[in-house]
Amino acid sequence: MKPFSINVPDAAIDDLRARLGAVRWPDEGRRDEHQGPGQRGPELSRVRDLAGRWADFDWRAAEARLNRFPQFVEEIDGVAVHFFHVRSPHEGATPIVLTHGWPGSAADFVDVVEPLTDPTAHGGAPEDAFHVVLPDIPGFGFSGKPTAGGWTIPRVAGAWSLLMERLGYERYIAQGGDLGAWITEALLTTDPAAEAAHVNFLVTPPPSDDPDVMSTLDPTSLARLESLGAFMADGSAYMALQATRPQTLAYALTDSPVGQLAWLLEKYHSWAAGPDSLTVQQILTHASIAWFTQSAGSAAHFYADNAALLPTAPVPPPAPPVQEKPFGVGVYREDPAPPIRAFAEPGYRRLVHWAEHDGGHFAPMEVPSTFVSDLRRFRAALSA
Numbered sequence: 556m557k558p559f560s561i562n563v564p565d566a567a568i569d570d571l572r573a574r575l576g577a578v579r580w581p582d583e584g585r586r587d588e589h590q591g592p593g594q595r596g597p598e599l600s601r602v603r604d605l606a607g608r609w610a611d612f613d614w615r616a617a618e619a620r621l622n623r624f625p626q627f628v629e630e631i632d633g634v635a636v637h638f639f640h641v642r643s644p645h646e647g648a649t650p651i652v653l654t655h656g657w658p659g660s661a662a663d664f665v666d667v668v669e670p671l672t673d674p675t676a677h678g679g680a681p682e683d684a685f686h687v688v689l690p691d692i693p694g695f696g697f698s699g700k701p702t703a704g705g706w707t708i709p710r711v712a713g714a715w716s717l718l719m720e721r722l723g724y725e726r727y728i729a730q731g732g733d734l735g736a737w738i739t740e741a742l743l744t745t746d747p748a749a750e751a752a753h754v755n756f757l758v759t760p761p762p763s764d765d766p767d768v769m770s771t772l773d774p775t776s777l778a779r780l781e782s783l784g785a786f787m788a789d790g791s792a793y794m795a796l797q798a799t800r801p802q803t804l805a806y807a808l809t810d811s812p813v814g815q816l817a818w819l820l821e822k823y824h825s826w827a828a829g830p831d832s833l834t835v836q837q838i839l840t841h842a843s844i845a846w847f848t849q850s851a852g853s854a855a856h857f858y859a860d861n862a863a864l865l866p867t868a869p870v871p872p873p874a875p876p877v878q879e880k881p882f883g884v885g886v887y888r889e890d891p892a893p894p895i896r897a898f899a900e901p902g903y904r905r906l907v908h909w910a911e912h913d914g915g916h917f918a919p920m921e922v923p924s925t926f927v928s929d930l931r932r933f934r935a936a937l938s939a
Contacts, residue, residue, distance in 0.1 A: 559626040559628045561618050561621055561626070561697065571846060571847075572610050575609055578606060582599075597821050602816065605838065605839070606813050631717055634706075637691045638690035640688050643684040645674075645681045649686070650728070651671070651686065651727060652727060655689075655731075655733070656733020658845065659733070660844055662841065663917065668687055671684075671687050682934075683931045683935075688718070688727075694850060694854050694857050697844075701853070701856075716742065716748065719748060724748070726750050727748060729751075729752045730752065732754065732916070732919070733916065736755070737864070739754055743878060751881035755887060755918045756890065757894035758783070760783065760898070761898060762901070779895050782891060794866075794867050797854075797859065805852025808845075823841075826891055827916060828914050828915035832915055832921045833920055833921060877902055882908075883907055883909070883936065885933075886910065887912055887914035889913065896909055907939075908936045
């Protein structure tokens with residue numbers, strides 16, 4: 556297990572700025588009268604503005620902010636896994652592994668590390684303390700890139716199990732959002748050391764198309780079901796592309812920083828609670844990580860490795876096993892498809908925590924204090 560520090564070469568930063576100074580821009584595109592701004596993709600004016608800010612972005616300051624936290628690299632299953640490991644100063648803190656999704660990396664959680672590890676300095680009590688482990692999924696962020704397929708969600712869960720064991724944690728809880736939520740559920744199912752799990756993303760399709768099932772839903776749940784349908788119809792093209800032709804996408808995003816920026820911005824814009832829910836600093840930090848690590852293609856390949864498990868699969872994925880361990884859900888109402896509790900309850904026998912909040916898909920970045928509070932409440936529910 557080797558200590559790690561992020562240190563992007565000056566030449567890579569200079570190259571990025573040179574490319575941002577020589578962009579060949581498309582025209583403004585078009586939309587019909589029924590479509591709002593950004594519905595066909597990020598608006599030219601917004602991308603140009605962010606690209607200009609990126610050219611002046613202080614990556615070294617962002618790098619130093621990440622390097623405040625201890626980082627390591629450990630080879631697991633043939634891949635170098637990068638992770639942050641921040642131990643709490645409080646004795647008896649609860650170990651937790653938090654897993655990011657797409658688009659993102661372990662840096663998604665940078666704003667919640669200190670409140671989780673040192674709660675008494677951030678409005679909490681000693682019993683709220685966590686030892687925090689934040690790994691980058693292989694192919695994402697600063698982790699190594701697999702050279703062969705087969706990095707499925709269960710395989711990543713197995714790698715996390717081994718990582719937590721090597722860190723000396725005999726018992727821990729898991730948390731995740733987006734793809735990280737599925738990895739978290741796989742951990743809970745397969746690793747006896749994983750005692751409980753919390754997610755801030757949960758897909759809850761109807762158990763059947765029986766009209767009687769729909770008739771029991773309240774207006775909020777019906778609206779959420781409609782949102783899920785709208786997302787699958789209009790917002791899932793990225794998933795189908797990455798699950799089928801990830802390498803085609805890799806050429807464009809690895810060669811064009813503006814292509815990389817727009818690819819991320821489209822999701823940050825449409826999945827967050829609002830266009831200003833994420834700061835320019837946050838967006839450009841994540842765009843820079845994806846650019847400097849050249850991980851757009853390898854992250855896309857993760858979708859191809861898990862194509863059979865995705866909602867876009869030609870054959871619907873099998874229903875997940877019923878969870879018998881304690882489970883918690885933080886629901887963020889402005890997520891594109893918030894979960895429906897009536898559909899979730901049959902699959903989670905011990906649903907000990909369900910709380911609804913304002914916020915979107917990127918809760919640890921959009922509303923970090925809410926995310927921390929929700930996780931503390933889940934931890935308390937485990938002891939109730």
